[in-house]
Amino acid sequence: MxxxxxxxxxxxxxxxxxxxxxxxxxxxxxxxxxxxxxxxxxxxxxxxxxxxxxxxxGGHGEVRAGGTFAFGDPLTADAQGRAVKAVPAAGKLVRIIGFAMQDADENDIVPYLFAPGCIAAA
Structure with a gap:
């Protein structure tokens, strides 16, 4: 990366x-x-x-997966600091570090594109 x-x-x-x-x-x-x-x-x-x-x-980094996610999914943290797919939740502002650059299973080390932001439920 x-x-x-x-x-x-x-x-x-x-x-x-x-x-x-x-x-x-x-x-x-x-x-x-x-x-x-x-x-x-x-x-x-x-x-x-x-x-x-x-x-x-900035740029591309690598992160440990906390579960299964797909290439392009927005990534946030689980309770252990591993990357998981960010899912909007009512009443929460979910923060992301960026987007997965390949599919992942739990404990894989995978590339991501650093693009911090927030997502919220509609």
Whole structure:
């Protein structure tokens, strides 16, 4: 994959590679909800607590799948920071990190196009 922008942040707790992360106070942490302030996905190395974590914030990156999704699906975080298909839900603003660039099954490492945004139920 060819990320075009990688930014380093302090990891508030240990972060494994390829997980989706959220903004926190003075750093980043593993995302645990589709409504978290998602900012990208960790690179392959991850980081220990209080270490510096490289986060893909532009171009193409890779992410660990938390379930089955299809090429082109919008991606958000599950409770473990893995990528799952984003589904609009009444009363929720669902945040996404981008779009799947291939089909995936649970625990696959798959490419995604970084395109942050939000989706809401009509």
């Amino acid at each position: 060819t990320p075009t922008f990688i930014k380093s942040f302090r990891a508030l707790a240990a972060v494994a590679g390829y997980l989706i992360v959220k903004a926190g106070v003075d750093g980043v942490a593993v995302a645990t909800s589709e409504t978290d302030p998602l900012i990208g996905a960790a690179d392959s190395m991850g980081a220990p607590a209080d270490g510096m974590l490289d986060v893909i914030q």
